[in-house]
Amino acid sequence: MKLILLGPPGAGKGTQAKMLTEQFFIPQISTGDILRAAVKDGTAMGLKAKEFMDAGGLVPDEVVVGIVRDRLQEKDCINGFILDGFPRTVPQADALQASLAEMGKELDRVISLDVDAEALVERLTGRRTCKECGRGYHVTFDPSSVVGKCDACGGALFQRDDDQEETIRKRLQVYADQTSPLINYYRDAGVLLELDGMQPISQVQEKMLSLLQAS
Ligand code: ADP
Ligand code: AMP
Numbered sequence: 295m296k297l298i299l300l301g302p303p304g305a306g307k308g309t310q311a312k313m314l315t316e317q318f319f320i321p322q323i324s325t326g327d328i329l330r331a332a333v334k335d336g337t338a339m340g341l342k343a344k345e346f347m348d349a350g351g352l353v354p355d356e357v358v359v360g361i362v363r364d365r366l367q368e369k370d371c372i373n374g375f376i377l378d379g380f381p382r383t384v385p386q387a388d389a390l391q392a393s394l395a396e397m398g399k400e401l402d403r404v405i406s407l408d409v410d411a412e413a414l415v416e417r418l419t420g421r422r423t424c425k426e427c428g429r430g431y432h433v434t435f436d437p438s439s440v441v442g443k444c445d446a447c448g449g450a451l452f453q454r455d456d457d458q459e460e461t462i463r464k465r466l467q468v469y470a471d472q473t474s475p476l477i478n479y480y481r482d483a484g485v486l487l488e489l490d491g492m493q494p495i496s497q498v499q500e501k502m503l504s505l506l507q508a509s
Contacts, residue, residue, distance in 0.1 A: 295320060295374040295506070296399060298381070300476055301407035302469040303462065304414040304421070305491050306498055308430055310407070311378040313499050320374040323365050325358050325382075327428065330454075347456060350464030352382055352472060359389040366393060374402075382473045387480075403509060404480040405502060407491035411466060418462045422451040436495060 295318055299307040311322040329347060332340030343353045362380050365371070381387040394400060409417075420433040422442075426449025431438050438445050456465065480486040487505050491498055 295376075296394070296402045297374070297506075298377045298401065298404040298480070299407065300404055300473075300480070301491060302409065302411075302414055302473070303465045304417040305407040305409045306417075306495065307378045307407065309436075309495055310499060310502055311376045312429070314376050314502070317503065318374065318376075320376060321370045322376045322378055323362065323371075323380070324378040325353075325361060325380040326378075328361055328365070329353060329358075348461075350456060350461040350468065352468060355383055355385045355389070358382075359386055359393075362390065363393045366397065381476060382469075384475060384479060387476055401483075401485055403487055403506065404476075404483075404485050405487045405489055405505070406477050406480070407489055407498070409491040413492060414466060415459060415462055418457045419459060421457050422453055424449040425452050426450075 297314070297320075299311055301307055308322070308324060308326075311324070314320070315322045329340070329343045333344045333347070334340070339357060343357060346353045358380060362377070366375065377390075381390050391401075417432060417435070420435070422431045422433060422438070423429070424431075424444035424447060427444060427447045429444055429446050430436075431444075431451060438451060442451050443449070444451060456462075477486065477488075487509060489498065489501055489505060493501070
């Protein structure tokens, strides 16, 4: 299955993608995760990307398009993939289509998660992530059993630098301006499935699986 999870920051793309990787044995490709790893490793690309990420803006298209093009060639993508946080602009979506066409592949589905702006702010300010295994939590909606510690591996939980309210509001505006046109883009392509992301995590998961099975 070749799938895109589309939606604003905090919509639950990463949370649901992790569930889908276990269900379908296909990798989650999160450009945000890949960029944060590059920042942590201090690579030239990471240093360049950091400025844009800290400001809540988008990293230039050519950088992320190159990352995804290379990642899709890896062996584990042979049976499919879940793109999480990519594409985020129309040129990125066009580039993805071109890369897939070169590989003789086509997207199956794009699932768009819809969540109210104020709920997004609440989700992002309360988001916590494990430093070791990357599992996500929420201080209220999906807390770890021991505060600050990952249930899965015992690693320390941290809050992302860009999950501060001011940067969150900037990121939501960037989504509205540059990414939301992709909803119509994929609707016109006939691959869009729309899902109400305002329900609890387990209900979104159930609905997503039944939508995918029905389509
Ligand atoms: P995204 O990848 O779209 O930016 P995440 O999956 O990281 O979003 O989710 C953002 C935060 O919201 C996380 O703390 C996560 O635990 C929480 N969350 C995800 N889905 C839901 C939901 N359906 N209801 C409440 N909180 C959620
Ligand atoms: P995310 O983890 O998806 O919330 O992404 C965190 C940040 O990484 C974003 O605010 C952007 O600065 C950058 N980023 C992630 N994916 C992309 C993308 N597809 N295009 C441009 N910038 C991206």
